[in-house]
Amino acid sequence: MDHIVLVGASAAGLTAADTLRREGFTGTLSLVGDELRIPYDRPPLSKQVLAGDWEPHRSALRREADLQQLRMDLRLGCRATGLDTAERVVTLADGDRLGYDGLIIATGLRPRHLPFGHDLAGVHVLRTLDETLTLRAQLQAGPRVVVIGAGFLGSEIAATTRGLGLDVTLVDVEATPLARQVGTFVGGLVADMHRDHGVRLCMGRHVTGMSGEDGRVTAVTLDDGTRLPADVVVVAIGSVPATEWLAGSGIPLGDGVLCDRTCQAAPRVYAAGDVANWPHPAAGGRVRLEQRTNATQQAITAARNLLSGPEQAVPYTPVPFGWTDLYYTKIQTCGWCPSDATVDIVDGDPEAHRFVALYKVDGRVVGALGWNNARALRAYRSQLAVSVAA
């Protein structure tokens, strides 16, 4: 293999580059990313960077010197626009064509938009560092903030902006924050925490419209007629895989790039990170994970499998692991924490703001959640690993 192309210059793409070099690949390595900045990490964006505690460069995934050590043909500010799997060519927005012997797709996600409001100034999404800095600048005027969507991202943005002393309202169609991610028991505890910190909650409510004046947002309306005055609105209602450039390429697409067990999507083409969708034995079907640890772990596996060839390729069967930081609380999950599971506290106590909860479906443990209890959770993570492997 002489030339490997990696599309998507973030956590997964960069880890793949790292792994390929570490495993001895000496050929040409092209890393293509549509953002202009050197690769940076996303979890700090809604936390330290939005809060203003970290200067943007702290979120860089590598120092410049370390990037150079990877000896890459690094193409930043350059979007991949097409893929021809028969000719093995990736086409780029600037008209260049990159031939490849191996390809790893790591283009991640793009934020989902509401059908209205995004043309108004003051309405934001948050996925990139530039979007974070734009939002952060707008928070300096001390605005009233409405966050739409109380998943991990929306909850973090509400917590961070409230930490800046702003007036914050969090809206979601579900009964509690994080309901879809970890269920309503833990979601209820998160709701209490938001309230204790002074965030106004509008749960079980649909957003039906936004109004503006002179092109700037002024209010968000809800399905019960409530009108929430707003100077800044952040829409955090989920994301969709960035696969538009693969349309017509023959790469199987669905909710992301549809891979086999080894992360392979087509001969010599692999996918990793938020964009990859693959069958996981422990899940009993296909999964796609939007978690930072997965971006790294999957990129390592995809890169190794690409180099080893399909005969030696190993299936990718991780125990999913994610975390979120809200106020002074760290919530970590491993495995799956579905909203219809029964939840048992097995360590600590919610009253004491420190516990581990096990998630069971049909009497079988499928996941665990730690609330300010990282070390205790690890034991359960190891147990889940055994059950995944078995």
Add this chain to the structure above:
Amino acid sequence: MKILIDEGKCVGAGTCVLAAADVFDQRDEDGIVVLLDDDPPHALLPQVMDAAARCPALAIEVVE
């Protein structure tokens, strides 16, 4: 081999402990990484490199 940790970056994922339990542990309170041995025997290098590569916060630096 020298290991450097940036505690301010560590997110308490514990991936390092799963990769190299002789070298890394986590604080009880907040899960932040604890270095058990900042100059471990050379035989552990592959495990330590693996831990550094898998750390989702890039909080571990290994100087060979």
